Amino acid sequence: MGTRYGCNPTSVPLQFDAEEKTANCTAYGEWVLDETSGDAFDLVVTSERQSVPVQSESWDSTEEAAVEGYQDYLSRWADSGANVLVIKDPPYPGNTIDSIPDCLAENPGNAQECSGTREEWHWMDPVTTAALDMGHTRIHTVDMDGYFCADGSCPAVVGSVVTYFDASHITATYLERPILQALRH
Known part of the structure; x- marks a missing residue:
C-alpha cells in the first residue's frame, strides 16, 4: 500500500x-x-x-x-x-545509544556495552x-x-547477528534469521 x-x-x-x-x-x-x-x-x-x-x-x-x-x-x-x-x-535503543553499529565498532569484542534493558529502551x-x-x-x-529482550537484557547482537542498523530500525538479517525462523516453527 x-x-x-x-x-x-x-x-x-x-x-x-x-x-x-x-x-x-x-x-x-x-x-x-x-x-x-x-x-x-x-x-x-x-x-x-x-x-x-x-x-x-x-x-x-x-x-x-x-x-x-x-x-x-x-x-x-x-x-x-x-x-x-x-x-x-520493538524496544528503542535510541533512548541510550545513537547507533548500534557505531557503538559496536567503538567497542570491539564488547557488545554488552551496546546493549540495554527493556526499561532503558522503553518508548511510548x-x-x-x-x-x-x-x-x-x-x-x-x-x-x-521477547525476540529483542530476554533475562532483563536487550542485546545489540544475538548470536552473530546485529539486531538494529541504527538506533531504531531492525536489521533485515535479524528479521530474516532469528525472528522469522522462530515464527515459522
Whole structure:
C-alpha cells in the first residue's frame, strides 16, 4: 500500500515543522483508511513509533492524545469489517545509544556495552495501547519484545547477528534469521 515517514494512522494531527506537512499527513492517513477498509484486504497490518508529538501537545502529553487518535482509526477499520493486526514497536535503543553499529565498532569484542534493558529502551507505543484498551474482536496485537529482550537484557547482537542498523530500525538479517525462523516453527 505504501508508507510515509512519520505519518501514523491517527485522526489527531501530528506536529511537523510545517502546517502543510501536518495537513498532507492527515489527508494521506484518511486515504489509507479508505483504501484498506472493509474487505479490500484480508488483513490490515500496522506498526509505528511515535516519532513526532501530537499537534499542540508536548512529548509528556502526547501519548494520551495519540491513543485517542489511534482508537478512532482502529475502530473505523474494525467497524468497516477489516481485520487489523497491530505489531507492537520493538524496544528503542535510541533512548541510550545513537547507533548500534557505531557503538559496536567503538567497542570491539564488547557488545554488552551496546546493549540495554527493556526499561532503558522503553518508548511510548500508543497504537498498541489503543488496540489493547479497545478489546475489539477484529483488532489483534503481537508483542515481539521477547525476540529483542530476554533475562532483563536487550542485546545489540544475538548470536552473530546485529539486531538494529541504527538506533531504531531492525536489521533485515535479524528479521530474516532469528525472528522469522522462530515464527515459522
